[in-house]
Amino acid sequence: MPSSSTSASMLDRTVAPPVQPLARVTLPDADVHTLPSGARLHVLANDAQPVVRLQAVFRAGKLAENRPGLASLTARMLLEGTTTRTARQIADEVAFYGASLDCDSGFDRSTLTLYCLTRHLPTLLPLVIDVLSNPAFPAAELEQLKTRTIQNARVERKKTSYLASERFNELLFGADTAYGRPFDAEAYQALTAVEAQAFHQTMYSFSNAEIFLCGDVAAEQELVAATFGTAPVTAVPLAASPAVDEPVISALPDRVAVTGSLQASIRMGRPWPAPTHPDTHRLRLLVNVFGGYFGSRLMRNIREDKGLTYGIYASVAPREFGTTLVIGTDVKGESADFAVSEIELELRRLQEELIPEEELETVKNYILGKFANELSTVFEQCDKYKNLVFLNLPADYYTQFVQQTEAADAQTLQALAQSYFAPAAMQTVIAGPPLKLTA
Numbered sequence: 001m002p003s004s005s006t007s008a009s010m011l012d013r014t015v016a017p018p019v020q021p022l023a024r025v026t027l028p029d030a031d032v033h034t035l036p037s038g039a040r041l042h043v044l045a046n047d048a049q050p051v052v053r054l055q056a057v058f059r060a061g062k063l064a065e066n067r068p069g070l071a072s073l074t075a076r077m078l079l080e081g082t083t084t085r086t087a088r089q090i091a092d093e094v095a096f097y098g099a100s101l102d103c104d105s106g107f108d109r110s111t112l113t114l115y116c117l118t119r120h121l122p123t124l125l126p127l128v129i130d131v132l133s134n135p136a137f138p139a140a141e142l143e144q145l146k147t148r149t150i151q152n153a154r155v156e157r158k159k160t161s162y163l164a165s166e167r168f169n170e171l172l173f174g175a176d177t178a179y180g181r182p183f184d185a186e187a188y189q190a191l192t193a194v195e196a197q198a199f200h201q202t203m204y205s206f207s208n209a210e211i212f213l214c215g216d217v218a219a220e221q222e223l224v225a226a227t228f229g230t231a232p233v234t235a236v237p238l239a240a241s242p243a244v245d246e247p248v249i250s251a252l253p254d255r256v257a258v259t260g261s262l263q264a265s266i267r268m269g270r271p272w273p274a275p276t277h278p279d280t281h282r283l284r285l286l287v288n289v290f291g292g293y294f295g296s297r298l299m300r301n302i303r304e305d306k307g308l309t310y311g312i313y314a315s316v317a318p319r320e321f322g323t324t325l326v327i328g329t330d331v332k333g334e335s336a337d338f339a340v341s342e343i344e345l346e347l348r349r350l351q352e353e354l355i356p357e358e359e360l361e362t363v364k365n366y367i368l369g370k371f372a373n374e375l376s377t378v379f380e381q382c383d384k385y386k387n388l389v390f391l392n393l394p395a396d397y398y399t400q401f402v403q404q405t406e407a408a409d410a411q412t413l414q415a416l417a418q419s420y421f422a423p424a425a426m427q428t429v430i431a432g433p434p435l436k437l438t439a
Contacts, residue, residue, distance in 0.1 A: 171427050
């Protein structure tokens with residue numbers, strides 16, 4: 001039998017431990033160097049583990065392409081062979097050193113990413129420069145890549161979730177813009193190696209590159225600076241900020257008919273204030289109350305109470321020239337309109353009722369704890385730092401996030417909901433079974 005003193009000291013697991021407030025958050029200072037090539041090198045050093053991540057980021061995303069699909073095709077072809085290495089040789093060299101090398105293209109930029117042990121970085125740097133500077137765009141690999149991409153798109157276009165998201169972006173940004181343009185298989189198939197080569201020569205210039213080096217990098221920083229500082233450059237035209245027209249929000253859901261589907265995917269949302277907006281941190285808190293975590297109002301209503309879905313979310317998607325609020329879920333086809341009405345009900349509740357103090361405190365603790373956890377590695381810290389660079393955010397952005405989140409009150413959040421959460425301001429898309437016509 002345990003002694004009385006032992007029993008008294010046992011942890012009472014029926015009582016939650018006290019929550020400590022998050023201290024002031026500051027990212028590690030980055031050393032920033034403008035190299036002779038024009039590239040900027042950002043260095044975040046941390047020797048906790050003998051690994052490094054090197055990223056070369058270019059303004060070579062969808063915003064820069066003059067033909068649909070050209071940015072993605074060019075980025076993916078960089079690893080398909082150079083003037084001195086085949087695709088197999090590139091892959092074998094990366095694998096031999098236990099490294100990882102990828103290139104992907106997004107709406108705003110394209111990024112080449114290398115992960116490797118610190119001791120292998122000097123050996124792999126020439127490969128990185130070769131891939132970025134001398135892609136060969138071999139014909140056989142180009143055709144194979146186009147075939148795979150088009151086949152994958154055909155598979156995706158059978159999914160209601162893909163179709164709903166595609167149509168949602170098209171309605172918010174316009175079908176002729178980089179942010180709203182749907183994938184065009186015919187246009188993608190027509191792309192040529194000559195076009196990819198020209199796009200690469202124009203947009204993958206080190207004169208406008210942002211280079212991010214983080215991890216155990218102290219011994220290799222000068223080598224990286226010298227390597228990228230002498231890399232070949234070409235003149236790059238400055239891209240104009242794209243014009244994004246205010247969308248016309250339909251009073252009725254926009255429907256994408258998917259014959260034979262039993263499931264419907266819902267996307268709702270609207271244009272949203274940019275991260276530089278003075279209300280951005282309080283709005284982030286409000287979105288989390290609404291649908292940003294497992295215990296959110298949408299989850300409690302649509303999943304737990306009504307049993308309509310396995311999951312539902314609300315999140316903010318920031319881009320350099322257009323941020324959106326997105327609400328998404330998948331439900332049975334016959335439940336789609338009811339689910340939309342319940343989402344609208346939760347929007348109105350936030351406009352009409354104050355958030356209870358206990359709920360608000362729970363969400364604050366959740367998002368601040370999640371944020372602290374997202375700073376646990378130097379790679380995650382660098383990702384936060386990249387947001388400051390690419391979204392033109394102030395240096396104290398994350399400190400302000402913590403302070404304004406902790407200070408937010410229910411009255412302020414209700415006022416924000418009244419400004420931004422009106423159901424009539426939300427574009428709704430339902431992709432699923434065709435509507436049954438009644439007699």
